[in-house]
Amino acid sequence: MIKGLRSLSTLLTPKVNSGEWIRESIQGIRGLLPAAGGQCIACLEPDAHFGLCAPCREDLPVNHWHCRCCALPLAFAGDETLCGQCLQAPPPFSRVIAPWRYRFPVDGMIQRYKYNGQRAFARPLINDFADHLIAVLEADPELRPDLLVASPMHPARRRRRGFNQAADIAEQISKRSAIPWTTDLVTRSRQTRPQRGLNREQRLANLRGIYQVTAIPPARVAIVDDVVTTGATARRLAEVLQIAGATDVQVWALARTPG
Ligand SMILES: [Zn+2]
Numbered sequence: 564m565i566k567g568l569r570s571l572s573t574l575l576t577p578k579v580n581s582g583e584w585i586r587e588s589i590q591g592i593r594g595l596l597p598a599a600g601g602q603c604i605a606c607l608e609p610d611a612h613f614g615l616c617a618p619c620r621e622d623l624p625v626n627h628w629h630c631r632c633c634a635l636p637l638a639f640a641g642d643e644t645l646c647g648q649c650l651q652a653p654p655p656f657s658r659v660i661a662p663w664r665y666r667f668p669v670d671g672m673i674q675r676y677k678y679n680g681q682r683a684f685a686r687p688l689i690n691d692f693a694d695h696l697i698a699v700l701e702a703d704p705e706l707r708p709d710l711l712v713a714s715p716m717h718p719a720r721r722r723r724r725g726f727n728q729a730a731d732i733a734e735q736i737s738k739r740s741a742i743p744w745t746t747d748l749v750t751r752s753r754q755t756r757p758q759r760g761l762n763r764e765q766r767l768a769n770l771r772g773i774y775q776v777t778a779i780p781p782a783r784v785a786i787v788d789d790v791v792t793t794g795a796t797a798r799r800l801a802e803v804l805q806i807a808g809a810t811d812v813q814v815w816a817l818a819r820t821p822g
């Protein structure tokens with residue numbers, strides 16, 4: 564029932580640097596109404612809840628077994644397991660919360676959202692992510708951050724893409740959780756090569772010195788992003804926030820790649 568999305572995701576052609584996302588996002592926004600009903604984006608079944616029907620939602624690749632710190636997907640069960648990377652070089656963040664694995668159909672949904680501006684594709688993920696976070700915070704209120712920090716995007720890239728998906732996700736989580744959010748606390752000073760296609764060391768080098776913290780952060784912050792890939796961005800951001808005074812930095816993302 565999710566085959567429809569597979570064929571859609573193979574049609575994906577990034578449309579950055581074109582005005583086409585505007586038309587598409589207007590269509591996407593129209594597709595958002597009514598908020599809790601409409602057609603399933605994966606199988607076109609008419610009875611969907613926030614864009615996905617129940618069977619397609621059940622098929623989403625939940626990140627069940629993962630490193631308890633960086634949420635790296637693991638092939639075996641174990642709530643207290645740390646991956647080799649976190650054991651060797653403990654990251655500056657305390658935990659990554661990423662409920663899905665970045666693979667079909669979540670990868671295609673996020674790509675259409677991020678590169679084509681089709682927000683309807685992220686709507687079920689963001690809605691369910693907010694539900695998940697609220698449940699996590701109810702179970703453990705000490706995890707509640709004082710502020711959500713949207714992972715910053717260089718202004719030129721933001722102009723080309725038309726929106727910063729991390730800010731979009733942070734805003735929607737903020738609405739549901741009443742945790743304030745910001746895009747101003749950390750700025751990105753220069754453009755880097757896109758992180759896609761680089762290995763972990765190349766990504767860290769690519770990011771060196773690009774983040775500036777503009778004010779003293781509160782003690783507890785959560786960086787919000789769409790995907791945690793190698794964790795290089797999360798490490799750099801968490802590091803600058805800690806240097807600026809944050810004592811606990813979490814990372815909240817929709818999905819985590821295998822490495
Ligand atoms: Zn469906």
Ligand SMILES: [Zn+2]
Pocket residue numbers: 630631632633634635645646647648649650
């Ligand atoms: Zn780890």
